[in-house]
Amino acid sequence: MDINKRYESGINVMEELFSKEVRTGMKGINDISPDLWNMIVSFGFGELYSRDIISLKQREYITLTTLITQGAFDQYKVHLQAALNIGVTKEEIIEIIIQCAGYVGFPKAVQAMGIAGEIFKQNE
Amino acid sequence: MDINKRYESGINVMEELFSKEVRTGMKGINDISPDLWNMIVSFGFGELYSRDIISLKQREYITLTTLITQGAFDQYKVHLQAALNIGVTKEEIIEIIIQCAGYVGFPKAVQAMGIAGEIFKQNE
Amino acid sequence: MDINKRYESGINVMEELFSKEVRTGMKGINDISPDLWNMIVSFGFGELYSRDIISLKQREYITLTTLITQGAFDQYKVHLQAALNIGVTKEEIIEIIIQCAGYVGFPKAVQAMGIAGEIFKQNE
């Protein structure tokens, strides 16, 4: 894949995942470090999320799980909405969190479920 | 679900996931602490893995991801084989690891891929 | 232990540990996922905290330590108050944090101590 295509395909995935408002917020990174922004778009979304074999939904399963495990709840919030945007259901998200409970312990599972509750409400 | 059913359904899931040899090894925990063994079977496998909405394959996506993120590579090894046993393909596992690379960094992704290589070889 | 007894004994432990207000807050989880709520009460509190051999106080030593180590400071705050409620002294909590300093480093110890200071003030 050439350089421009990577960036473009990253932007395409981001449009699928995030609302315009969220993407504008994310782009704040570009003002501080255009290079990191470029890496996020071209490598993060353009190379990783744009790959085949597993679907965008399955990638969000992985992303939500790793963010819960890391306790990275700010990014988790953003990807929770992204997951809903591309069709992961509320019920699936609850299952991801419950499955995580046994693997990362209750504290992170409870925090993840509380945040999910907020996001679900905003989507009603 | 009543107590005996939980245990039974845990044993059923474990038979689906793990070879007899692995299950015998796991049961070593029973000699040290029958209570922890009971929790693993009844709660871990009987309550968590036996739930609906998402499939056993999807649960292994979550399990592999959280184990890579935690750096819990001994358990990861066991679940890598389990994932293959229930039909997660080699190609899907590679995608899980690559998706993780962007979220947990290269060191854990490289270690996860190296272990996957070994397990793939044993399955040839 | 049968299913109802597990739930009941979980509720009993929670009443010992947490104020009515905190328990009401916690029960918000029940609105999002009754299953996770059930696991927290029946497994978390009913099976784990209700066990013998070590006391509820000793269990809170363990809980506070693991939460500091994980950097799970929201849950830590709740268990700090719980520890005080069941008779863990202010001085013991300070010792737990100081012992942790050598094992998890100063940043988490300092954050844990700052939060402890707030909770101590609320209890004066």
Place this chain on the structure above:
Amino acid sequence: MDINKRYESGINVMEELFSKEVRTGMKGINDISPDLWNMIVSFGFGELYSRDIISLKQREYITLTTLITQGAFDQYKVHLQAALNIGVTKEEIIEIIIQCAGYVGFPKAVQAMGIAGEIFKQNE
């Protein structure tokens, strides 16, 4: 406390916790970095473990918990033996691990229990 007393009191605590063989192994650090060795003895054991209010046994509860949570199983092994040396019972150690299961997830609890089984056998 003056400098020499800190070092001395660190050595005293270490003699209580660890066998001669283990202490000799630990002192290998002294050959690589006498300064780190000094910090471990004087600060780690001399300042932290020598404090009052909570007992040496309670400190080992904290140490074992934080090491399980971190997945630092090499150091955990050493402190498991130390805990047994100062009178923490096999049954208490099993309880620490079971309490941790709910807070850090099953993978680390299972690994901690497996190692405990080995150490228990060596102590028979």
Place this chain on the structure above:
Amino acid sequence: MDINKRYESGINVMEELFSKEVRTGMKGINDISPDLWNMIVSFGFGELYSRDIISLKQREYITLTTLITQGAFDQYKVHLQAALNIGVTKEEIIEIIIQCAGYVGFPKAVQAMGIAGEIFKQNE
């Protein structure tokens, strides 16, 4: 080094790193636990930061890296300003974060860069 010198040299390093306002805030720890305060000043800053061979700037490289890796963003914020105070440039900080991206993943790198952006603005 004798006890008083350690404390003094810790205070000196802290004056170099942190503004008067920040140091006053930090000293809140002293009201909760004078012992932890003493350890932070004498051991943390007096023994660790006051050592030779590597410079204060290089020590802040290490500190920022470990705090990003741990996700300890409150302490990271304080040390970001400290790094700027002793002459680490904005460009160097951006490089530290970008280097971390490959080792800890994008979520923590993005959060670190966002906070850096805020601190840079306050320093304009």
Place this chain on the structure above:
Amino acid sequence: MDINKRYESGINVMEELFSKEVRTGMKGINDISPDLWNMIVSFGFGELYSRDIISLKQREYITLTTLITQGAFDQYKVHLQAALNIGVTKEEIIEIIIQCAGYVGFPKAVQAMGIAGEIFKQNE
């Protein structure tokens, strides 16, 4: 930077950092997943390590610190040798570990120092 240049510059950095033997070992990843291999070379080394503003030595300070913090000791071992190869001194490495001790706790610092001792011996 175009695609081929990224790969080439990654290979160049890797030749500077790692012995032929180590590079051959690393390339095992290529047999399992040529895509991950490509990302490591082109993104990890070609994009991150090849940047200016901070030196390769400074990048290894960051790498060693994040690996110690994560407890990723297999990769740490490889980068310890890399650091020595490009001129980071034994004394500097000891300082990195000692600075980390205050931020990640003694268990990881001790393990890092023990491994450093082994690598130093192999380099004598």
